[in-house]
Amino acid sequence: MRRLLPHPILSLGLLGVWLLLTRLSPGHVVLGSAVAVVAGWAFARIEPEAPRPRAVWPLVRLAGIVFLDVLRSNYAVARLLVGGGRQRRSAFVHIRLRLKNRLALGMLAVIITATPGTAWLEYDEQTGLLLLHVFDMVDEATWQDLIANRYESLLMEAFG
Amino acid sequence: MTALEAMPLWLALPVAALLVVGSTLAFLGALGLLRLTSFYERIHAPTLGTSWGAAAILLASLLGYSWLQDRVILHEIVIGLFVMITTPVTLMVLGAAALKRDREEGDPAVPPRAATGGHAPGHVERQG
Numbered sequence: 487m488r489r490l491l492p493h494p495i496l497s498l499g500l501l502g503v504w505l506l507l508t509r510l511s512p513g514h515v516v517l518g519s520a521v522a523v524v525a526g527w528a529f530a531r532i533e534p535e536a537p538r539p540r541a542v543w544p545l546v547r548l549a550g551i552v553f554l555d556v557l558r559s560n561y562a563v564a565r566l567l568v569g570g571g572r573q574r575r576s577a578f579v580h581i582r583l584r585l586k587n588r589l590a591l592g593m594l595a596v597i598i599t600a601t602p603g604t605a606w607l608e609y610d611e612q613t614g615l616l617l618l619h620v621f622d623m624v625d626e627a628t629w630q631d632l633i634a635n636r637y638e639s640l641l642m643e644a645f646g
Numbered sequence: 647m648t649a650l651e652a653m654p655l656w657l658a659l660p661v662a663a664l665l666v667v668g669s670t671l672a673f674l675g676a677l678g679l680l681r682l683t684s685f686y687e688r689i690h691a692p693t694l695g696t697s698w699g700a701a702a703i704l705l706a707s708l709l710g711y712s713w714l715q716d717r718v719i720l721h722e723i724v725i726g727l728f729v730m731i732t733t734p735v736t737l738m739v740l741g742a743a744a745l746k747r748d749r750e751e752g753d754p755a756v757p758p759r760a761a762t763g764g765h766a767p768g769h770v771e772r773q774g
Contacts, residue, residue: 503727506720560698564671567678567691576687578757592734599734602693605686606734607741608759617757619741621690 492530497522537589544643563602577623581616587645661706668702
């Protein structure tokens, strides 16, 4: 199984995209699966280590949380841009991450970037220190707590 | 436009609302990019366009065209997915370039590079 599908998540994702872009038919399932399997082999040459989440449920919960947070911060940032009147201060925030898994870090980067108001600027692999820029800085500890306890802990549960 | 005129009201209303919300967010993002002053503030504005700005317009397109062509169309999900996955890459590269420039110029507002790290910043994650 591992030899046929060295990157099961990647292959499954590719098949999904293939089916979304074509009309769903048995022929496309076969063709898409063939492309997905071959692409999995090719990618295994570049990146032999496949990420295997230990648990899927934390990721589902994370997706729900992120969906709501992105919606909320879209509204917040849009209001600030229109000129909500309140004095706003943007600032840099350092956060020490416990995550080491590269896929999990990538997911965290997607979450932080997709959420308006926070921007991922720099990550140091050796120290695990992440530099963020925050659009509406209220208090540094609140942001550190948000990233570490809201997102990172769920990613830790899934990837360890 | 004739096909659009035949669209029932219960569908036309949410499609129109989503389009207005999406384009308003994209517009505000563009306006913010224009009006904000520093690089680090400006990178926040377009995220409105890449998150719910794009999502709302894509959702409107998904609903509208699924009805017009009388089959479920989900291409838009792929667009949204790729926008989400690729923006961090651009942002990290831009951010790394800006940090490098500002540190070399000795801008006091920018935090110094976190100690030990010897190699280049902008660690880009590979996505599946």
